[in-house]
Amino acid sequence: MxxxxxxxxxxxxxxxxxxxxxxxxxxxxxxxxxxxxxxxxxxxxxxxxxxxxxxxxxxxxxxxxxxxxxxxxxxxxxxxxxxxxxxxxxxxxxxxxxxxxxxxxxxxxxxxxxxxxxxxxxxxxxxxxxxxxxxxxxxxxxxxxxxxxxxxxxxxxxxxxxxxxxxxxxxxxxxxxxxxxxxxxxxxxxxxxxxxxxxxxxxxxxxxxxxxxxxxxxxxxxxxxxxxxxxDNLPVGEWPALPAADAGAGLTLAIADDEAFNFYYPDNITLLARTGLNIVRFSPLHDTCLPDCQMIWLGGGYPELHAAALARNVTMLEQLRAAHQRGVAIYAECGGLMYLGSSLEDSNGDRWLMADIIPGHSKMGKRLTRFGYCEAQATQQTLLATTGEVLRGHEFHYSDFTPETPAVMSCRKVRDGKTLQAWSGGWQVGNTFASYLHVHFAQRPEMLNHWLAAARNAL
Structure with missing residues (x-):
């Protein structure tokens, strides 16, 4: 055969x-x-x-x-x-x-x-x-x-x-x-x-x-x-329960996609598209107009390498703040968190003003601040998880974020059955959630339902 x-x-x-x-x-x-x-x-x-x-x-x-x-x-x-x-x-x-x-x-x-x-x-x-x-x-x-x-x-x-x-x-x-x-x-x-x-x-x-x-x-x-x-033998697999095929109908998601923000799992975008969402892309670096949307996703990347240009694009920062204030459901991972903070200090020691949606300051270091897999349990309702739900993901960053608002997730790194580190992370301000954690949505597709519900509730 x-x-x-x-x-x-x-x-x-x-x-x-x-x-x-x-x-x-x-x-x-x-x-x-x-x-x-x-x-x-x-x-x-x-x-x-x-x-x-x-x-x-x-x-x-x-x-x-x-x-x-x-x-x-x-x-x-x-x-x-x-x-x-x-x-x-x-x-x-x-x-x-x-x-x-x-x-x-x-x-x-x-x-x-x-x-x-x-x-x-x-x-x-x-x-x-x-x-x-x-x-x-x-x-x-x-x-x-x-x-x-x-x-x-x-x-x-x-x-x-x-x-x-x-x-x-x-x-x-x-x-x-x-x-x-x-x-x-x-x-x-x-x-x-x-x-x-x-x-x-x-x-x-x-x-x-x-x-x-x-x-x-x-x-x-x-x-x-x-x-x-x-x-001729594929492994046996089965999809978990997914959001309804029309769960995102009538909603538009704007995804940041340029030299500063481009870390996305294609599977995550595919899962979002399956909900009927309209997905558009924009550039925080180059665009001056934010797309008309009810959801925004700011993925990981290297905003510290483009901090001056991001700071100079004042129009985009203003539009992001306005979107946040009117309740657009914003999710940010790692580099996205740094962009949504109050300021970002690059490796040269220069400080740049960012969106100031998540009060706090990012500072680049010379060594990895945190690296590897970890678990994060929500301590309150967040954009992706309800109280008590656990998300699995990974962190990889040289920056450190000093927040001015309490964290909403309890994080830990467990290896060989032992807890090596425990810390607080993830910040929810209004309808915006940001953290250093990179996650794969297929682990818990319900998190998409949470995000979509938050977007609809703000309409």
């Missing part, structure tokens, strides 16, 4: 081993072959998915098992595969690195097993020969139930070097080596202290990636990769 689709997970031995670069090359290559490609990323990362989307032209999806129940995540994956020939899934960190020390909790390995996808292990070939087999063997033996179906070797010096590595791995590990990735100029992704530069900030020159894909066509056995990743 012919396979109905292909899917594989590109995993690494650790962070920084080249997963994203190789994933982008494979996406470009598969697209060049005429395949409908669905890029995915294990975990909550916005930056890698932005690059996936820019290179292959299809919105990359986050597969996050901390925020999403297994059944829901599987249902989302199955829906995307209805329109794809192949899923190229980039792993997170090292293959067995998850949340805490349990390799089956929020790890790349756990996701591969959940989806029933084979793992292609990317191993660094620099300055090593036969010892590479020990590395591969260790990953194989750590979890014998995991299907490590093939190996790709990164940073190989020559064909002779590659043959030495290939023979060692295939002799001692009995797993096929599918080829190698030599060094190539022009395909490194730009970085800064916050991680990768977003794809939105860079003009994507497709030619280097097309050249990279053409090179991979020569150094990788793509036909073998496709054969190993062939399948």
């Amino acid at each position: 012919a396979a109905s689709f292909h899917a594989f997970v590109l995993a690494g031995t650790g962070s920084g081993c080249g997963k994203t670069t190789v994933t982008l090359g494979l996406l470009s290559l598969m697209k060049k072959r005429g395949l409908r490609v669905q890029p995915c990323k294990v975990g909550p990362d916005y930056l890698d998915t932005g690059w996936h989307t820019a290179v292959c032209g299809t919105a990359s999806r986050n597969l996050d098992s901390f925020m999403l129940p297994t059944s829901t995540l599987n249902a989302l994956f199955c829906e995307q595969m209805q329109h794809a020939d192949i899923a190229v899934i980039e792993g997170v960190m090292g293959l067995y690195d998850g949340y805490g020390t349990d390799p089956d909790y929020c790890s790349t390995a756990a996701m591969a097993k959940q989806l029933g996808c084979p793992v292609i292990l990317l191993v660094d070939g620099k300055a090593v020969s036969t010892s590479i087999a020990a590395t591969v063997m260790g990953f194989q033996h750590f979890d014998p139930s995991l299907n490590i179906a093939g190996v790709i070797v990164n940073r190989v010096n020559s064909e002779t070097h590659y043959q030495l590595l290939k023979v060692a791995v295939e002799r001692y590990c009995s797993v096929p080596v599918l080829g190698y990735v030599p060094r190539m100029e022009g395909v490194a992704l730009p970085e800064r202290h916050l991680g990768l530069v977003t794809a939105r900030e860079s003009v994507i020159n497709q030619q280097p990636w097309q050249d990279f894909a053409a090179m991979l066509e020569q150094t990788l056995d793509i036909d073998a990769l496709l054969a190993l990743s062939a399948s």
